Structures are given as structure tokens and as C-alpha cells.
Amino acid sequence: MRDRDALIERLASAGDPLGAAVAVLGADLGSLLEATERFGARPSTRHARALVDLGGSLAARTPPVELVEGGTPARSWLRAGLLAARGEHDAACDAAASAAYDEDPELRSFRELFCARQLARASDAATRSRAWPHLRRAALAAIDLGTLLTIDRLRGKLAGDGQPSARLRIRLAVLGTPTLDLLAPAIRAACFGRGISAELFVGGYGLYQQELLGPDPRLDAFAPEAVALLIDGSSLGVADESPDPDAVVAREVERLGSLWRQAQERWNCTVFQSNFVVPAVDPYGGLSASLPGGRAQVLRRLGLELWSAAARESGVHIIDVDQLASVVGKTVWDDPAAWHAAKQLPGPRAVPTLAHGLAGMLQAAGGLSAKCLVVDLDNTLWGGVVGDDGVEGIELGDTPAGEAYVAFQRYLLSLSRRGVALAVCSKNDDAAARAPFRAHPEMVLGESDFARFIANWEPKPDNLRGIAKALNIGLDRIVFVDDNPMERELVRRTLPEVRVVDLPLDPAGFPGAVAGTLAFEMLALTGEDRQRAASFRAMGQLAAESSASPLTLDAFIDSLDMTVDIAPFREQDVPRLHQLVNKTNQFNLTTTRMSEVEVRKLVADERFYARSVRLRDRFGDHGLVAILIARHVPTELRVEQWLMSCRVFGRRLEDVMIAHAAEAALAGGAVMLTGVYKPTDKNGQFRDLYERLGFSLAREDADGSLLFTAEARAIAARQGPKVRVVAPATR
Amino acid sequence: MLDSRVLRVFREVFDDEQLAVSDTTSARDVPDWDSLAQVKLVIALEQEFDVRFSTTEIGTWACVGDLKRALRSKLGAA
Numbered sequence: 136m137r138d139r140d141a142l143i144e145r146l147a148s149a150g151d152p153l154g155a156a157v158a159v160l161g162a163d164l165g166s167l168l169e170a171t172e173r174f175g176a177r178p179s180t181r182h183a184r185a186l187v188d189l190g191g192s193l194a195a196r197t198p199p200v201e202l203v204e205g206g207t208p209a210r211s212w213l214r215a216g217l218l219a220a221r222g223e224h225d226a227a228c229d230a231a232a233s234a235a236y237d238e239d240p241e242l243r244s245f246r247e248l249f250c251a252r253q254l255a256r257a258s259d260a261a262t263r264s265r266a267w268p269h270l271r272r273a274a275l276a277a278i279d280l281g282t283l284l285t286i287d288r289l290r291g292k293l294a295g296d297g298q299p300s301a302r303l304r305i306r307l308a309v310l311g312t313p314t315l316d317l318l319a320p321a322i323r324a325a326c327f328g329r330g331i332s333a334e335l336f337v338g339g340y341g342l343y344q345q346e347l348l349g350p351d352p353r354l355d356a357f358a359p360e361a362v363a364l365l366i367d368g369s370s371l372g373v374a375d376e377s378p379d380p381d382a383v384v385a386r387e388v389e390r391l392g393s394l395w396r397q398a399q400e401r402w403n404c405t406v407f408q409s410n411f412v413v414p415a416v417d418p419y420g421g422l423s424a425s426l427p428g429g430r431a432q433v434l435r436r437l438g439l440e441l442w443s444a445a446a447r448e449s450g451v452h453i454i455d456v457d458q459l460a461s462v463v464g465k466t467v468w469d470d471p472a473a474w475h476a477a478k479q480l481p482g483p484r485a486v487p488t489l490a491h492g493l494a495g496m497l498q499a500a501g502g503l504s505a506k507c508l509v510v511d512l513d514n515t516l517w518g519g520v521v522g523d524d525g526v527e528g529i530e531l532g533d534t535p536a537g538e539a540y541v542a543f544q545r546y547l548l549s550l551s552r553r554g555v556a557l558a559v560c561s562k563n564d565d566a567a568a569r570a571p572f573r574a575h576p577e578m579v580l581g582e583s584d585f586a587r588f589i590a591n592w593e594p595k596p597d598n599l600r601g602i603a604k605a606l607n608i609g610l611d612r613i614v615f616v617d618d619n620p621m622e623r624e625l626v627r628r629t630l631p632e633v634r635v636v637d638l639p640l641d642p643a644g645f646p647g648a649v650a651g652t653l654a655f656e657m658l659a660l661t662g663e664d665r666q667r668a669a670s671f672r673a674m675g676q677l678a679a680e681s682s683a684s685p686l687t688l689d690a691f692i693d694s695l696d697m698t699v700d701i702a703p704f705r706e707q708d709v710p711r712l713h714q715l716v717n718k719t720n721q722f723n724l725t726t727t728r729m730s731e732v733e734v735r736k737l738v739a740d741e742r743f744y745a746r747s748v749r750l751r752d753r754f755g756d757h758g759l760v761a762i763l764i765a766r767h768v769p770t771e772l773r774v775e776q777w778l779m780s781c782r783v784f785g786r787r788l789e790d791v792m793i794a795h796a797a798e799a800a801l802a803g804g805a806v807m808l809t810g811v812y813k814p815t816d817k818n819g820q821f822r823d824l825y826e827r828l829g830f831s832l833a834r835e836d837a838d839g840s841l842l843f844t845a846e847a848r849a850i851a852a853r854q855g856p857k858v859r860v861v862a863p864a865t866r
Numbered sequence: 867m868l869d870s871r872v873l874r875v876f877r878e879v880f881d882d883e884q885l886a887v888s889d890t891t892s893a894r895d896v897p898d899w900d901s902l903a904q905v906k907l908v909i910a911l912e913q914e915f916d917v918r919f920s921t922t923e924i925g926t927w928a929c930v931g932d933l934k935r936a937l938r939s940k941l942g943a944a
Contacts, residue, residue: 281913316902472921477901483909
């Protein structure tokens with residue numbers, strides 16, 4: 136007993152708590168439990184790991200040790216370890232979950248992975264299937280390679296046990312100069328976290344040119360849909376000082392460009408090309424950047440030229456590894472020990488950064504970027520609780536924390552200006568919640584910057600569902616930002632599709648935490664993207680108004696003062712048309728995807744009635760929002776593709792479009808108008824669209840496709856909503 | 867305790883819950899122990915014990931016993 140205080144002190148302050156705990160294990164259990172409390176309410180990942188081990192070693196004790204629920208997170212971890220060692224997997228998962236505190240991504244991924252592993256060990260498939268959401272969140276939070284590798288293995292073992300369906304499946308070939316075997320499973324895990332099921336082809340060390348240029352039967356059989364080319368700057372043979380830097384840059388841009396074209400010709404794939412990391416260590420030091428022929432200057436120029444070259448091609452995107460390396464630190468990125476031991480690049484500690492970065496790009500390329508950021512108010516947009524402290528009492532501006540909240544608001548405002556919809560979801564009285572927006576001089580955001588402003592006392596998951604419905608987006612397009620860990624946990628559990636940001640305690644870290652999700656990453660920005668926030672605000676208002684008086688919806692639509700611009704496909708619209716064709720899932724009657732080249736072929740193709748639709752209304756310009764492609768055949772105009780952005784549903788724009796097509800059919804000498812509906816998981820709500828528009832079902836195919844027909848004259852004569860149409864009704 | 871933690875790391879890295887290693891086990895005895903596995907092993911040990919190994923240290927490990935000696939000297943020094 137004399138040693139007890141000394142032992143507790145040693146355990147609490149130990150650099151190696153596990154080693155100290157071993158000593159304590161010889162002492163009585165009471166000391167041990169008291170000692171664990173000294174780890175405090177916020178154990179680090181190392182402490183959590185040690186506590187789990189310690190709990191595990193308690194399992195062998197006689198008489199059996201019982202730990203009651205509750206207490207500090209440290210106690211919960213100890214209990215989780217004990218239960219895990221006894222094979223009580225479900226209870227161990229619950230114990231770890233009750234140690235919740237998720238501000239630290241490392242601890243968060245450790246906790247989620249612990250839960251996933253426990254559930255995965257259960258004997259029944261139903262319990263095992265509950266491991267998936269934990270595993271997915273572990274992958275999203277994982278910042279170290281070991282965790283990502285473990286997640287990938289566990290994912291493989293669990294496969295089949297109630298695995299949720301992927302948002303996107305992609306065959307990705309990872310080719311390049313370094314050893315890629317560590318990177319590949321990390322990419323797979325990072326993709327998995329984002330709902331992307333990536334099947335990988337891993338290239339050989341330094342073999343990317345042979346693989347791309349020579350006939351490679353394995354790669355041909357794999358038929359990649361995307362190719363990531365990870366080429367290390369040191370492999371280019373750029374000299375310390377190049378005598379003719381212009382020639383070096385031109386040569387490399389030409390060489391890489393021909394590799395991209397080769398890949399696209401062979402597999403019709405998207406190409407992701409890495410740029411080059413300027414080395415942290417160079418024999419010329421600062422001269423390397425200042426001399427025209429210095430390696431650093433040549434690599435930087437080459438990097439810029441690559442962006443331009445990629446912009447000239449379609450379907451080529453640059454992986455900005457120079458930026459990724461800067462963010463993680465070039466001395467971490469470039470780990471000479473790992474390079475000399477295994478030709479590993481980036482260094483093992485930087486691999487997760489690259490894996491997440493690439494997964495974020497694949498998510499963007501697949502059209503899966505988030506669209507709306509839902510934000511809490513108190514202690515999120517400002518410090519303090521406005522309902523208690525009053526407008527004057529909240530912390531905004533002036534103090535360091537107050538400045539941090541202002542900076543976060545600025546960040547959100549910029550996000551909205553590039554097309555991210557903002558929404559408020561706050562537990563507050565509506566008047567109190569709005570007061571700072573109206574009266575506080577330091578507020579950056581205004582009420583009008585939000586598509587939805589929900590301040591009430593309903594459960595937040597219900598409000599989030601309401602926001603998704605009003606904006607007509609999936610829950611998987613929502614990012615949720617709230618300082619309250621309990622609200623975050625509630626949303627995680629009830630709405631696993633929503634991306635919940637692990638907000639740090641310090642508001643200075645809020646913008647970084649949102650950016651770190653990569654949820655809003657995009658590969659291109661069209662005019663429509665820039666307009667989108669305004670469209671979402673209009674939709675939010677539309678939802679509010681139409682729910683207020685549902686009987687007068689038609690009157691409301693008429694009051695929108697819509698101007699519809701129906702135009703043939705134009706060259707300058709091709710990027711947006713391509714984006715719309717490949718991103719639209721709900722109002723997409725045949726879900727036929729097209730490459731940019733295929734879209735471009737429809738510009739001025741006389742055999743087709745291919746029309747894009749732009750919409751303006753009293754809320755603003757929604758940009759190019761709908762497409763209808765129909766083929767002229769004798770006596771008939773056959774609608775082969777019809778799709779509309781979800782932003783403009785519910786305005787009877789479809790009535791306007793089909794009437795226009797009918798007039799074009801008549802003008803072209805056709806009598807009938809036909810249309811096809813092919814069912815998918817997403818487009819069920821438009822199954823009866825043609826019938827609602829006056830078509831009759833003519834045929835149902837074995838694959839569920841429905842063929843509808845109507846007389847063009849009847850469709851053209853139907854009463855549509857009151858709109859101004861600016862378009863010639865010709866072929 | 868160190869032994870059991872090292873064993874756990876090996877089982878994790880080689881994805882084999884039944885894997886047994888002794889101090890005399892070397893890369894020749896474990897079929898999948900190649901240079902890549904070596905990197906994984908180093909990462910996992912560094913994470914588990916919160917230490918860093920140098921290229922020289924990694925190059926001199928002939929067997930698991932060497933690896934544990936290197937670990938002990940680091941942990942003792944900490």
C-alpha cells in the first residue's frame with residue numbers, strides 16, 4: 136500500500152503507460168481503476184490502446200473482474216478491452232462507443248476500427264453486418280497507413296456480410312515509378328470510406344511506360360476505367376542545372392501527353408496524372424529555384440505546363456501531389472529510409488494523404504461531391520449561446536476565438552460562392568437564432584446566404600431529412616457541422632449517409648476540418664456550379680412556399696416568372712452537357728452515360744433533335760439544367776435521352792420540353808412521338824412521367840424498359856405552365 | 867508484455883492469427899516476409915511503440931530477437 140500512490144503517479148505520468156500498468160497489475164484492482172481515472176476524460180490514442188491491452192489482461196484474473204459501465208472514457212476503454220478478451224464483442228463495441236470523444240481523427244479512427252473488429256468477430260452475420268458503418272467511418276478518419284491497411288483487410292474479410300451497396304464502382308489502374316503495393320490498399324480503403332468500390336490494378340515498379348505503350352494483356356483484360364499515373368520527379372532525369380530548360384519542359388509535356396492519349400485510346404479511360412514535388416533537399420539549395428535551369432524551377436514550370444496540357448484534353452486531371460506533399464510536409468513525403476529500403480514513395484506516413492486525395496478526386500469525377508453544408512449556430516458560427524447570452528454576449532470578432540469564428544464564416548461564404556448550398560440546423564428559437572444575423576456587426580454571413588434556415592427543437596436528423604427533401608438532394612450529399620459531439624453521434628447513427636465533420640475543439644481549426652473531408656472537391660467549375668447556391672436558395676424558398684399552400688401549386692409555378700431557353704447543343708456548352716449527362720440520376724429516363732467526345736458529336740448532327748434547356752426565374756438564373764435528345768426517324772421522333780437537374784424539379788419544366796419536342800416532330804414531318812423509360816435504383820419517381828404527360832404504354836421489355844407513344848399533335852396542344860419560351864421550334 | 871505486443875504486430879502485418887514467431891525467426895522462415903512486408907512491419911512497430919527506426923537499424927535485423935533488442939534499447943532510453 137505504501138507504493139500505491141507512487142504507482143498511480145507513475146502510471147498517470149508515464150511515457151509508456153502500458154509498461155507502468157504492468158507494474159500496477161501486481162497491485163490491487165482498486166489502485167488500477169483509480170489509476171485509469173488519472174488518464175482523464177480525454178485519453179490519447181496511445182492511452183486508449185494501452186487501456187484496451189490492460190483490460191484484456193484483466194480477463195485472465197481470478198476471481199473474474201467486473202467493471203461497471205460509465206465512468207471516464209479511460210474506464211470505458213478498460214472495460215472494452217476486458218469484454219473483447221472475453222469474446223463479448225457486441226458489449227465491447229458498446230463500451231468503446233461510450234468512450235466517445237471524436238475531436239481527434241486518430242482516436243476516432245481507432246475507436247471506429249475497434250468497434251468494427253469486434254462486430255466482425257461475432258458469429259452471426261447480422262451482427263457482423265453492423266461492422267460496416269464503423270469500418271466506413273474508420274476509413275474516413277484514418278490518418279495513418281497501418282490503420283488504412285487494416286481497414287482494407289477487414290473490408291475484404293467482411294465482404295458479403297450485408298455489405299452496403301457502393302455509390303460508385305470503378306476499375307482503377309495505379310501505374311508509376313515507385314513501389315505502389317502499399318499505396319494500393321490505402322487507396323482502396325480511402326475509396327471505401329467514401330462509398331466507392333475500387334477494383335485496383337497495381338503497376339510494377341518503374342514499369343508505367345511499358346504497361347501503357349506495350350501490349351499488356353493483363354492490363355487489357357482489366358480494362359481500367361481510370362488510370363492514375365504517379366510519376367516521381369526524380370525519375371525524369373532532370374539535371375541539377377539544365378542547359379536548355381525550355382526543351383526539357385516541352386519534351387516532358389509532350390511525352391506525358393502522348394501517354395494520356397495512348398491510355399484513352401486503349402481503354403477510353405479517365406487519366407489522373409500526378410505533378411511533381413520539388414524536393415526538400417537539393418544540392419543547389421535555394422539556387423535550384425532561382426536559376427532558370429535549376430531543378431526546382433524546371434519542375435515548377437513543368438507542373439504549370441501540365442495543368443495547361445490537361446485543360447486542353449478531356450478526361451485528364453492533375454493530382455496535385457506538390458500541394459499534398461506541402462500539406463503533409465515534404466520531409467514526411469520524401470522519406471529516404473523508406474525509399475532506400477523498398478523504393479517506397481511517398482513515405483509511409485504520407486501515403487494516407489495521397490490515398491485520401493486520390494479518393495477525393497475519384498469521388499468528384501464520379502459526380503458524388505457533396506452539395507450542401509448544414510451548420511449549427513451556437514459555438515459553431517459564433518462563440519456562446521445566443522439564446523442565453525444575447526446578441527451582445529456572443530463571441531464574434533475582437534477576441535482570438537471571436538476572430539476564428541469570423542474566419543470560419545468567411546470560409547463558408549466562399550464555399551457558397553462556388554456553388555455549395557448552406558443551411559442552418561440549430562436547436563434554438565427561430566427569433567433568437569436570427570437575431571445575430573440582423574444585429575451583430577461582425578457577422579459575415581447573412582440569412583439570405585442560406586438555402587434553408589431551420590431553428591427549432593426537433594431532433595436534428597429529422598431536420599436534416601427535411602433539408603435534403605426541400606433541396607431535392609440525397610442525404611449522402613450533405614455535410615454536417617456541429618460543435619456538439621452528441622448531436623454528431625446521433626446523426627452518425629441515424630443517418631449514416633450524412634458526412635459528419637469531426638470538428639476540433641478550437642474554432643481556429645473549423646475551416647481545416649471541413650476542407651479535410653474533401654467532400655466539396657470538384658474537378659471543374661462550370662457557370663452552373665457557380666449559380667447553384669442561388670438555385671438552392673430558390674428551392675429552399677420554393678419548398679417553404681409550396682408547403683404553405685399546396686393547393687395553389689400551379690398558381691405558384693405560374694408566379695415564378697420562368698424564362699425557358701431551349702437551344703440546340705452548342706460547342707461552348709459541351710462541358711456542362713457532359714457533366715449533366717453523367718451526374719444526373721433521378722430525372723434521367725434512360726441513364727445513358729456519354730463521353731465528352733460523344734456529346735460533342737451531337738453538336739450540329741442533323742439526325743438528332745438534341746436540345747439543352749436553360750432556366751431563369753424570379754429567384755435568379757439556374758443555368759443549363761435539362762437535356763432532351765431525340766432521333767428523327769421516318770414519321771416518328773424517338774426520345775432516347777431525357778434528363779433534368781434535381782434543382783428544378785416540380786416546376787412542370789418537363790411539360791414545356793415535351794411540347795417543344797412535339798412541335799419539332801411536327802415540323803419535321805413526324806406524326807408520332809415515342810419515349811423510353813429504363814428503371815434504375817434512382818429514377819423510380821419518374822416511371823409514370825410519360826403517362827402523366829399524355830403518352831400511352833406501348834410495350835414492356837423483359838429488362839423492365841417501358842416504351843411509350845403519343846401523337847405529336849396531341850402533345851403539342853397540351854396546356855403547359857405559364858412560361859416565356861425563347862427558342863425556335865425547328866429541327 | 868513486449869513479446870505479446872510484437873507478436874500481435876506480426877500477426878496483424880502478415881494477416882495470420884496463428885502465426886508464431888520466436889527470437890530466432892528470420893525473414894526466411896515467413897513466406898510473405900519481403901521488403902514490402904518489412905516496411906509494413908517497421909510502420910506497425912513504430913506506431914505500436916511510438917518509436918522511430920533508422921535505415922541502419924532496419925538493415926541489421928537478422929531475426930526477431932534483433933528487432934526486440936532494438937526495441938528494448940529504444941524504450942529503455944525513452
